[in-house]
Amino acid sequence: MATKQKKNKISVFLRPIDEHRIRIIRTLVQVISFGLINGVVFGLGRMAVILPIEYPSGGPFSTVWSAFEALQYAITFGMFPYLAVSIFLLVGSIFGKTSCGWICPFGAVQDMISYIPTKKKKVSRPTNKSLGKVGLVLVIFIVVMSVIIGASWANSDPHTKTAWGAGRDMPFSTVDPVSTIFATLYYYLKWGIQGDSVGAEIGQWEFLFFLRLAVLIFVLVMIVFYPRAYCRWFCPTGVILGFFSKFSILGMKINKNRCTSGCDACEKACPVQVPILSYDKNITDKACTNCGECIDACKEGALKLTLRF
């Protein structure tokens, strides 16, 4: 009798862990990958490794290249970005947008921000879909701009692109909120403190810095109210990886035979508002980051992350 009571007590104690087991595993993976991506802090060396994540390659502690920055960095030097494109193709085809949900540092930041106790807002399905096109427009614009910079660099003699200003190597990184958080603000504060001039040189700020801050504040406010807003609407890396969601090997699968209660707990739990119940088998939504929140929410075990072929 006493053993049974003890077992009951343990199961009651462990229930919250059991109910959020995917979230716990994912958080652990996010913390570890955040540490590895910022590995310079722990004495790791910088590597010419490219990952499909949103993170400034020139960040103070960055150990890897962001694939989208690598793409721009090759194009603006008049090269075809074989390496960056192959990373997108291979990682996207195999894992889909899993890297967004599990290893992207800014994804982790967005998850942390979503814990701020505010009433989370949802947008309608058509609006969600339309806003997703903002990222696509951004990607097209940036790639075209990079091609123009690359062409001007290749055709100039001697090779120079200084006329393109700060965005000559990676145009998007000049306003990217992720670069602002992880690189710009760090350098600003570090150099400001070293030079004992934080705030003193406010008159010397250029328009670009104000623009950066404005974009960052806008994105952060959006994330507070709309979880993973940057991921689903604006992130260029997410847009490119989302293209592969329809046929990626790793992906979410719903078993409609098990989904009997008709509750929409999975859709309510989904941070990017994927219409999970509208799918019959494979969930192939461009916004799905395979985060597994729906698996935790489903009491009938109808959802799972699986390998498909």
Place this chain on the structure above:
Amino acid sequence: MFSVIMNTRSRIYLIFFLSIGIIFLLIAIVQNQIEHYAIIKDFTGPQIVDFLDTYTTGFPRPPFV
């Protein structure tokens, strides 16, 4: 381990993009494109100062950097 649940069109897309990815990766290796990204390894070199402009333009940089 694999569930055979993907439709034929998706499977063709998957194989196509995986093949292109592998071909591009091989071309990148042959062209030694990784060298282009090796700039990040030498973070104190003069080239990196130029590279950091992307992140640091807009506020004054101290003379010692």
